[in-house]
Amino acid sequence: MSLTNATPEDAAIAAKSASHVLATLPASARNDALTAIHAALTDAKDEILAANARDLELARKAAADGQLKDSLVSRLDLGKKGKWEDMLKGILDVRGLEDPVGKVTLRTKLDDGLELERVTAPIGVLLIIFEARPEVIANIASLAIKSGNAAILKGGKESTESFVAISRTISSALEKTRVPNGAIQLVTTRDVIPQLLALDRHIDLVIPRGSNELVRYIKSNTKIPVLGHADGICAAYLEESADPKIAADVILDSKTSYPAACNALETLLVQEAALYAAFPAVARALLAAGVELRCDGRSKGVFKTLNLLDGASSGSVKDAEDVDYDTEHLSLVLAVKTVRDLEEAIYHINTHGSHHTDVILTSSKEQAEQFMSGVDSAGVYWNASTRFADGMRYGFGTEVGISTNKIHARGPVGLEGLMIYKYKIRGAGHKTSDYGEGEGQKRYKHESLPL
């Protein structure tokens, strides 16, 4: 691991070269490196927390001057209850995952003595750009080493001291392992993100770990594939046959269990036939939880007709503007819109949503299956909270990010998302000119073989 002031291009070339060695190491060598990192970080706790304290002091001053958000200061704090222990446990968790490298996913006998095999292989060089959270370094370095990928890490300036301290520790730990020196490159030079994003010849995948603004900036400024999502505009469709209790439970959890999460609910589409069926129970639950509802005329009318509002809640039901249906509020605000039927709901979600996670509340299996087939999103749910969209909850053991891409990996991405494959053929002097439709020519056998 090298802490480098080299140019971004030199760092990328070194990472690519190291990736070719790393890709050939056995699982035991990659796991041993994780053990070494874990031990070294455990030993260096005091030193790292002292560096983190220096970052925190500067950040608190900046926050007091109004130059930094308080939430960012909080994310920076490695001393916060459980954070350090979680970081260390995370390394061992990753070590314990199944080895993703070298899995055979296809075997075909092309002809006697000529076998085709498809084997999983690391992608190559990952570029990780993150903001405040210094624990991301340990997490991402672990994921990269486990999956046989080299990584270039570029942190935010607020976490520089923590970043350097953790990096030095990881670096010296790796020196005694078989993981090559250049496999993890730490770029501490400032203002080099545009240069890094231009290195599509050497970098194979960018993983941004930070705010929506960061992701959006990166997606708009590179040709390298980006794994992640800029927006999470998740919608629920409340169909007329929805069970009111199920609907209220699911919608409340989706909206309120962590409003700042990308998988939190932002839009509620109410079938007109559900306005006086399940909707009132849902609306009551949301208002009781302090959610502000931005309604279209028809859904707003329900509150008046049914006399649902008291003094406390009357200010919480407002008129929606068009922009509310295209906004990730990330707070206790929910846009509500009346739609005629399933078709209109699907159309709304496919055009206004962000293809992240959307849910239908219904008792009709047919409506549910049509919704899940027609909505073009990474997650399509029936009577379950949008907040299940998460790698740990899906059982992947880790989460690299949640992708709204249409190729490679979609939805919560585990280690599998850091892999590609290669085809191996083992022959005995076979040549293509022997095969064909003509007389005397050989035919391919194309027999599928057990994995």
Add this chain to the structure above:
Amino acid sequence: MSLTNATPEDAAIAAKSASHVLATLPASARNDALTAIHAALTDAKDEILAANARDLELARKAAADGQLKDSLVSRLDLGKKGKWEDMLKGILDVRGLEDPVGKVTLRTKLDDGLELERVTAPIGVLLIIFEARPEVIANIASLAIKSGNAAILKGGKESTESFVAISRTISSALEKTRVPNGAIQLVTTRDVIPQLLALDRHIDLVIPRGSNELVRYIKSNTKIPVLGHADGICAAYLEESADPKIAADVILDSKTSYPAACNALETLLVQEAALYAAFPAVARALLAAGVELRCDGRSKGVFKTLNLLDGASSGSVKDAEDVDYDTEHLSLVLAVKTVRDLEEAIYHINTHGSHHTDVILTSSKEQAEQFMSGVDSAGVYWNASTRFADGMRYGFGTEVGISTNKIHARGPVGLEGLMIYKYKIRGAGHKTSDYGEGEGQKRYKHESLPL
């Protein structure tokens, strides 16, 4: 199917919207559309060949004036022996392939009554940019419909008449099917490729079908993922234990069976210990087949020492320049370089190659496995011709292209490469706040279920 003079953006928006309907059609509806296209093209043969003849006439004139390559004229000709029949048969072949949509690839019981399912789904909107070959329209329209993807087709100006005739026929055939009108968009407006390449909000994947220059231009001018490869610089490493006959067979087939193909051999790396072992037999075979060898000093010395050259072949062994090891010659030219050992061979291939397909000639299983593990290419072969890198030869039934990308799809790409997946969750009012490590909270079961 619409033959449109609409703006590229309107075409892309219409394609995206149609893709959402197409994605929900059952396999039978998609297959029926292919049947209808096949029948309509069969009926319209005379009309289409007449249109093609008009394209050909213009192209022949342009070729006579030196404005167009003869090879391009030949590719344009739909009347060439077997081409029309192959095009029609191709549609039925695609129809006969296994349905790639809606395959369940993961099922997990998250908890009682809460099931996660990963299901294959179409990517969305494909942009196909092709040059002369008019039969590509029928091929790509078939692949898109079979895989549930919408497609925007943009052809080269030389094939305009053929393109319009085939398109009209496909268009009217589709009108009687359940495939929506906008699912296949034909852009006939000239000079709109840059505009199309900017539509990354609506277009999910670009598939170029044409020259290396076309692919290179597209890769450098879009943020949309591109499926394909610009270069095919394939290498063979001749190790000291290689069997001379196997080596000569494989290398000759790799180099000469179709020198203009992307999977043809461009570089021969000879281990120094093989210079006087297998190399002379290989060199003799190559010279006899009319291959020009561009050699480094040590490999060239072999010809003199062993007195291998006669009057006819002496002009075919030349001095290599550095650039020869980075060039896709696409002709009967082969760059030859001496390397010390496997490590140097792997390093050369990883830095000078194009990550397409590379082969080792050796009798040592250990050397072969190290080579296949260390070379970072889509195809890594042992004692088999590089020209096996092909979707039909791999048994995929079709080939969308050969990809040197490091994400999504690599190597020969079949229908699978046009698919992504979505996650479905079916619940009964489940909410995430019920789960956790705390007392009274539920734990995830994460039980893998049979597919």
